[in-house]
Amino acid sequence: MKKVKALILKTAGTNCDYETQTAFELCGAAADVVHINSLVEKKNKIFEYDILVFPGGFSYGDDIASGKILANEIKNKLGDKVKKFSLSGKPVIGICNGFQVLVKMGLLPDPELFEQTSTLYYNDSDKFECRWTYFKIEKKIRNESSCIWTKNLPDVITLPVAHGEGKFISINDKLLEELNKNNQIVFRYSTKDGKTPQYPLTPNGSVEQIAGICNTKGNVFGLMPHPERYVLALQHPSREGFDGKYGWGKIILQNAVDFVK
Amino acid sequence: MFEIEIFTKEGFKDSRGEHVLSKISEVEIKGITKVDYASVYIIDGDINKTEAKTIASELLSDKITEKFEISSNSDSKKSKSSVIEVLYKKGVTDTVSESVIKAIKDLGITKEVRVKTGHKYYLHGNISKTVLDKIAVKLLANTLVQEYKIK
Numbered sequence A: 001m002k003k004v005k006a007l008i009l010k011t012a013g014t015n016c017d018y019e020t021q022t023a024f025e026l027c028g029a030a031a032d033v034v035h036i037n038s039l040v041e042k043k044n045k046i047f048e049y050d051i052l053v054f055p056g057g058f059s060y061g062d063d064i065a066s067g068k069i070l071a072n073e074i075k076n077k078l079g080d081k082v083k084k085f086s087l088s089g090k091p092v093i094g095i096c097n098g099f100q101v102l103v104k105m106g107l108l109p110d111p112e113l114f115e116q117t118s119t120l121y122y123n124d125s126d127k128f129e130c131r132w133t134y135f136k137i138e139k140k141i142r143n144e145s146s147c148i149w150t151k152n153l154p155d156v157i158t159l160p161v162a163h164g165e166g167k168f169i170s171i172n173d174k175l176l177e178e179l180n181k182n183n184q185i186v187f188r189y190s191t192k193d194g195k196t197p198q199y200p201l202t203p204n205g206s207v208e209q210i211a212g213i214c215n216t217k218g219n220v221f222g223l224m225p226h227p228e229r230y231v232l233a234l235q236h237p238s239r240e241g242f243d244g245k246y247g248w249g250k251i252i253l254q255n256a257v258d259f260v261k
Numbered sequence B: 001m002f003e004i005e006i007f008t009k010e011g012f013k014d015s016r017g018e019h020v021l022s023k024i025s026e027v028e029i030k031g032i033t034k035v036d037y038a039s040v041y042i043i044d045g046d047i048n049k050t051e052a053k054t055i056a057s058e059l060l061s062d063k064i065t066e067k068f069e070i071s072s073n074s075d076s077k078k079s080k081s082s083v084i085e086v087l088y089k090k091g092v093t094d095t096v097s098e099s100v101i102k103a104i105k106d107l108g109i110t111k112e113v114r115v116k117t118g119h120k121y122y123l124h125g126n127i128s129k130t131v132l133d134k135i136a137v138k139l140l141a142n143t144l145v146q147e148y149k150i151k
Helices: A017-026 A036-041 A043-048 A067-088 A097-105 A138-143 A172-181 A248-260 B015-026 B049-060 B097-104 B129-140
Strands: A005-010 A031-036 A051-054 A092-095 A118-121 A127-135 A156-163 A166-168 A184-191 A212-216 A222-225 B001-007 B032-045 B066-072 B082-088 B111-126 B146-150
Touching: A005 A017, A005 A036, A005 A043, A017 A031, A017 A051, A017 A248, A031 A036, A036 A043, A036 A067, A043 A067, A051 A067, A051 A097, A051 A248, A067 A097, A067 B049, A067 B097, A092 A097, A097 A118, A138 A212, A156 A248, A166 A172, A166 A212, B001 B049, B015 B032, B015 B111, B032 B049, B032 B066, B032 B082, B032 B097, B049 B066, B049 B097, B082 B129, B097 B111, B111 B129, B129 B146
Parallel strands: A005 A031, A005 A051, A051 A092, A092 A222
Antiparallel strands: A118 A166, A127 A156, A127 A184, A184 A212, A212 A222, B001 B032, B001 B066, B032 B111, B082 B111, B082 B146
16 A cells, blocks of 8 residues: 655754654554755655655744744745645644744635735733633534544644743634634633633633644645644543553654545 | 844833843842833844845744834834843854754845844833943843943
């Protein structure tokens, strides 16, 4: 059977690349960590891959704003290739800093438009927030959303977050309505029993507790929590997991690998 | 030379300004009602106003939550509030400026530029120069590597 290939894009300050590579390998993919400079040199190399991953970290030291410099670089040097890859329907994921990159270059929520219409702004606390929290995946989302990354998840999952700029804000209420109507808001911060949380379970003050969104087609997905940090039960503080040994993050990444197969 | 200031737009939470205001009250300084924060980028080089505007709108500010103001060295700015500006001292590596220079090139502006970065705090209320000095030294500037100006 064909081995699914994932491209994990790194640059100065990316620090979750190898952890993400290991997580995708656990899901059966062949994952390569590729520096942006080498991709810019051979732009079409992107199409040798089945999954495109923008991992977490502090690209360019979070200078100016988180993800801003990398978003600017990708848009100006690789924009047409990244857009084409996304519109082809292949899975694309942005995790934490990668999510910030996706919204700031405009690949989310609408890769066809490819213009920034939302942002991830400074946490309400003006602090870096790092903890395990809960995420609600509504039944409606699981049944009606086309998001390929969130299939087979239970109503509420737990994952760790670690960010200073995670407050999701859309350009206007109309966009927010559309995201809701199209079931593009796939992850919301929640309590353990799926209720609306208070700080610190909602770490940043996101509008409508938004923690993750996808495009209407469901292949491009961005989220603030780190699925790669919970692929094994061993990574959980209480060693909780499913099937005795896996974490919820594995289901998310496995969904993309299985989709390509 | 252009000085670009980035502010949070009205209607969005200026977390940094609010954070500084709460720190000021923690050190028991009274009389300050509001703090507005702006990040500052001083760009020197052979760029024109249009390019400065592109840098400000496409790179330095967030389209959704932030606004920018550009002034050139010939402009004289007057503010109703007291302003504390914090910049690195000469000789201290300004790592953010190095990232900004790289990002300006990524934008397609290939002219040589020099960049300095800093912070401005607009303090509203009745404040004496002595109190502003105290706020700057105690809360806003690391005087080992940064210098501050009160305007």
